[in-house]
Amino acid sequence: MRPVLEFFSSDEIYEIHQTSLDILERVGMKFESLEAQQTLKNVGVEVDSKGVARFHSDLVEEYIKMAPRSVVLRGRDPKKDVYLRNDRVAFAAGTGMYVIDGNKARKATYQDCCNWAKLTDAVKNVDFTCEIHSTDMPSELTDRYNFKAMAMNTTKPFVGSALSKDGVLDEIEMAAAIVGGKEELRKRPIWWAGYAAISPLIWSENACTVFKETAPYNIPAFVEGESVVGGTSAVTVASTLAQTNAEALSGIVYNQIIKKGRPCILNLGFTHPMDMKTCLALHGNVVSGIVAAGGNQLARFYGLPSAAWMATDSKVSDAQCGYEKALTGIIPALARSSLIFGMGQAEFTFAVDFEKLIIDEEIVNQMKRVIDGIEVTEETLCLEAIERVGIGGNFLTPKARDTFKFIQKETTELTVGDRNTREKWLEAGGKDIGQKAREKVNEILTTHEPEPLDKDIIKKMDEIIENAKKKVEAKK
């Protein structure tokens, strides 16, 4: 059996689900986009003069069923495609606008974004990668520059941000250039559109636009309820889940209305508890992990993929960072969150730490062993080997030969951590995990060559950026 961590009985899940439906019917959800309001009215949703849509529960249930059970996130290289399901776990790199260097953080540059993409391209356990927000480019154009940086430096699926309607349209053009045209993009949408509701209970103009503009290409929609627990949702985890679920469900309904069958991810895993003293949203708090795990159980109830975030609030790569990452990772991993973000993430979601990505690679390796569970078959019970080895022998000799094929699967190895004796450790230089991770980062950045992007595609991207620049300047 592969272990699945569940926080709710089926009665409790139904109760949360029912509360979400009650919220959507009694309180409603505000849609700030007039176009979206009309779209909702067209299918019979009641929208009042303030833009608040009240959904009947049968309508919600009807549209939710249209979303597919599995979502494919596509990479430049089809072999790197990631299949999101609610019984599998994939891992994604984190994002941020600062880069941690020792105990300081500096603003990320375009070059950092390129390096981040390159590093995540090389690290095996990163299935999906995120841009980091460069701060040295014109602010209105950062999204296009980052898209280019990611596309050039990784063949894995990635997500960038879209900061405006023009930004979305340009990124669609850039994605189309990579796959060979818009028709191809419909078949292989190598991009996704992610947006969070503004808690409590608002879908912004920009979110509606992003969902709308990307819908024709069947680009997967990452629909997020992302409250700050205790601040923009009630302090109880149950109520937070009911509310953020209502927010995300209404977003998925909207997406299904615009495009029936559009792949959607029900993501409640970016919901973070507020520190009730400082007002900061805490990412490394274990409550983040259990909210994500609860959110995944809800997503499984609807047959939809989900997401989570392994994170830390620590500013440096220290013991707090290690334990928070491991805990906020393993809880949703055991709950089978479809995609766990945050490899290399540090300091809430503000910063990335390149060496932390290498350490997280190791944490993910360990977590994968846990979620693989304990395989019980006639073969893994090894009765014959026990008979052959007999009393007082050992299982390292050829008598146990038929059990050796399980070594790799059953045990774990470290890549940068150390399991040697003190002597062997000192002999190898007596380095701690951070030092070794730093060396590995340097090695990857100097030796790894991502599969290059065709020159014509880069030229096309540069043209798109150039045109956007002219447009922005003309507006000034």
Added chain:
Amino acid sequence: MMSVNFEELSKLVIDGDTDAIKSAVKNAINDGADPLEIVDKGLAKGIRTVGEKYGKGEIFLTELLMGAEAMKAGMEIINPEIQKQKKELKKVGTVVIGTVSGDIHDLGKNIVTALFSAHGFDVTDLGVDVPNEKFIDKLKELKPDILGLSALMTSTITKQRDIINTLKETGLRDKVKVMVGGAAVNEDFVREIGADGYAENANDAVIKAKDLLK
């Protein structure tokens, strides 16, 4: 005489192919190869390569032991042939080994024993929970080059010290190299109790033992 593929013999040891190695050694003998050369250029070279790979962390312990087992299987075929031709293998060394009294852990000791044998040492394994006097008696009887004392627990490694003290008292200390082993043993402890050496793992133990006998 047909040319014998010594490379292939090495490879069979590296692969830990106990069955194939027996027939390969037989064939080599039938082809008229010098049994000492079969050992030297084939089998021994193979087990050295396995040891190097293990030392670099490239293979698991099981693969190291499969190599040792294949080596042993090959040697069982070749030893009678060496005797028949009245030749003699280069002597590597003799070892008396055991787990000290109060300690019943034998995994590490067994692995070391297997590796020593594979590398051509003549090993006498006294087993586990071996009383101090038995070590001394065997030393007097067999006069080995090396005495191996294994102790896993931090509570039993002091027995290693006791035995060395007894060796000193009975005038035997200079007659044998004492190697100690166990998870808690380290360089400082070796110095403190006056042993000659220790190793972090079975493969290093072989290397260390060869060094001590130079």
